[in-house]
Amino acid sequence: MWWDDPPPDAASFDALCAKSGGRVRAGESATTGGGRALFATAPVAKGEIVFRESPSLILQDPANRPLARACARCHSMLRGAPSETACAQGCGEGYCDERCRVAHVEQGSHGLLCVGPIDSWEHPLAALKLACARDDDGDGHLALIAEMCAWCIASAARRGDASSSSSSSGASTAVAAALDDANLRTYVAGAVWDWTGASGGDGARARCEAHARMIREAMASHEGSSEKLRGAEALMDPASGVVGARGVAELAGVLARNSLAVAVESSSASASAPASAPASAPGDASTSNASPRKLGARYEGVALFPLTCLMNHSCEPNAEVRFEDAGPGAGVVAAVHALREIRVGEELRHSYVDETRPVFLRAADLAAFGFRCDCGRCARARGGS
Ligand SMILES: [Zn+2]
Ligand SMILES: [Zn+2]
Ligand SMILES: [Zn+2]
Numbered sequence: 134m135w136w137d138d139p140p141p142d143a144a145s146f147d148a149l150c151a152k153s154g155g156r157v158r159a160g161e162s163a164t165t166g167g168g169r170a171l172f173a174t175a176p177v178a179k180g181e182i183v184f185r186e187s188p189s190l191i192l193q194d195p196a197n198r199p200l201a202r203a204c205a206r207c208h209s210m211l212r213g214a215p216s217e218t219a220c221a222q223g224c225g226e227g228y229c230d231e232r233c234r235v236a237h238v239e240q241g242s243h244g245l246l247c248v249g250p251i252d253s254w255e256h257p258l259a260a261l262k263l264a265c266a267r268d269d270d271g272d273g274h275l276a277l278i279a280e281m282c283a284w285c286i287a288s289a290a291r292r293g294d295a296s297s298s299s300s301s302s303g304a305s306t307a308v309a310a311a312l313d314d315a316n317l318r319t320y321v322a323g324a325v326w327d328w329t330g331a332s333g334g335d336g337a338r339a340r341c342e343a344h345a346r347m348i349r350e351a352m353a354s355h356e357g358s359s360e361k362l363r364g365a366e367a368l369m370d371p372a373s374g375v376v377g378a379r380g381v382a383e384l385a386g387v388l389a390r391n392s393l394a395v396a397v398e399s400s401s402a403s404a405s406a407p408a409s410a411p412a413s414a415p416g417d418a419s420t421s422n423a424s425p426r427k428l429g430a431r432y433e434g435v436a437l438f439p440l441t442c443l444m445n446h447s448c449e450p451n452a453e454v455r456f457e458d459a460g461p462g463a464g465v466v467a468a469v470h471a472l473r474e475i476r477v478g479e480e481l482r483h484s485y486v487d488e489t490r491p492v493f494l495r496a497a498d499l500a501a502f503g504f505r506c507d508c509g510r511c512a513r514a515r516g517g518s
Contacts, residue, residue: 134305134373134379135305135306135308135309135312135321135373136321136323136324136379136380136383138305138321140319140321140322141318141319143158143159143160143161143169144159145319146158146159146319146439146440146443147159149186149439149440150174150184150440152186153184153185153186153440154184154185155174155175156174156175156177156183156184157171157172157173157174157183157184157481158171158172158174159171159172159440159443160172162445162480163480164480164507168445169443170443170444170445170480170481171440171443171444171480171481172478172479172480172481173475173476173477173479173481174477174478175477176474176475176476176477177471177474177475178471178474179471179472179473179474180470180471181470181471182468182469182470182471183452183469183470183471183475183481184440184468184469185457185459185466185467185468185469186438186439186440186441186466186467187463187464187465187466188395188436188437188438188466188467189315189316189317189320189436189437189438189439190277190280190281190284190315190316190317190436190437191208191395191434191435191436191437191464191465192276192277192280192434192435192436193208193432193433193434194273194433194434194435195265195276196433197431197432197433197434200430200431201399201430201431201432201433202227203432203465204227204228204229204233204461204464205220205227205233205237205243206228206229206233206234206236206237206241206464207229207233207461207462207463207464207465208432208434208458208464208465209229209458209459209460209461209462209463209464209465210397210399210430210432210458211227211228211229217229218230218231218233218234219234220234220238220243220247220249221238221249222247222249222250223249223250224247224248224249225249226238226243226247229461229462229464230461230462232462233461233462240287240291241283241284242280242283242284242287243283244287244361245283245286245287245352245355245361246258246262246279246280246283246351248262256354257347257350257351257353257354258351258354258355260347260350260351261279261347261348261350261351264347265279272331272332272388272389273435274332274385274388274389274392275344275347277384277388277392277435278344278348278381278384278385278388279348279351281315281317281375281384281387282348282352282368282375282376282380282381282384283352284314284315284317285308285311285312285314285315285317285365285368285375286311286352286362286365286368286369286375286376288310288311288314288315289307289310289311289314289364289365289367289368290361290363290364290365291364292310292311292314292364293363293364303367304367304370304373304374305367305373307367307368308367308368308373308374308375308380311365311368311375312375316439317384317387317437319439320387320390320437320439321383321386321387322386322387322390323383323386324341324379324382324383324385324386325337325341325382325383325385325386325388325389326338326341326382327386328386328389328390328503329503330389330390330500330501330502330503331389331500331501331502332385332388332389333386333503337382337385338378338382340385341378341379341381341382341385342378342381344381344385345371345376345377345378345380345381346371348376348381349369349371349376352369352376353369368380387437388435388437389503390502390503391437391442392435392436392437393435393436393437393438393441393442393454393467394433394434394435395432395433395434395435395436395456395465395467396431396432396433396456397431397432397456397457397458398431399430399431399432399458432458434465436465436467438467441454441467441469444469444481444482444483445480445482446482446483446484446485446486446499446502446504446506446508447482447483447484447506447508447510448484448486448488448492448495448506448508448510448511449488449508449509449510450472450482450483450484450488451471451473451475451479451481451482452469452470452471452475452481452482453469453470453472453483453484454467454468454469454470454483455467455468455470456468469481469483482508485498485499485502486498486499492510492511492514492515495511496511
């Protein structure tokens, strides 16, 4: 099965590293049992940006949407009037420009997840949207998992390669190709229900099964769904597809291990009210009764960044991740800053938790990530020296 494939090796990150400016490379960590890590390939001075990169996937926090109106594709803050480029189905999603709209609505996930034309909460797509908004037992990950599934399905349908899904190895290849297209394959590293962190364990299996069923029903509920899903049959398989219980568990595992909370301060957002959806439609309930946006609203969301997510944790980090709005079309990017001078070959590490907290509280925070920290500072604290 596709989830048994060995994860892409360090060399498969070379192109991304080059694209990010060529100052880092992926490799194996000397201290985390051969796990992956990111290393500097050039000296970096304190305060410099080591690299910037765009996310594989990013989603705005639903509660933040009324406060900070962002492009649904690249997540750059929308500064124009609410009449800027929008989804034609009236769901309330807005875009920087026509390119972002086409990439999201016509080629991307939104064509499979838009609830604009739907007028009943009973409809499987509206039910999925509601479940995403109420998802408090899955770390709020259901919306991200639905988004990941939809990007994979959209790419498989675009390839339209139905012939490759007739055999089980062909199906496995089709899923791997779709994950590649969606820039998600480098993260796949095991089902969330096998994970020891906060998201795994009891309840994870039932949650994944329920989420997979909900997403499959939503995807199959489209008018003319056979057309929309043609070529994506392998991905929709309840046993072996991305939208099966195990597939969803893999995607949930990706999020549990890699997702980063994103916050972008914005000092120049305008104060215009967001577009409101028709009152009777489930389309974008999160913005339909919004109050006008505050000046300087801060964008908040969750994202996966391929290189940034390779960085291991340290309680005495040499790097820090900050997020920037790179403007219309470019959108939200991660910028990794050097907190001190970094030598060639040194591993880049940032802190997954508030490293100013005492060692026993850091240990509790880090347990949610499924590991015990053995950085120099934790070792010194535990050794009493
Ligand atoms: Zn955009
Ligand atoms: Zn829409
Ligand atoms: Zn530590």
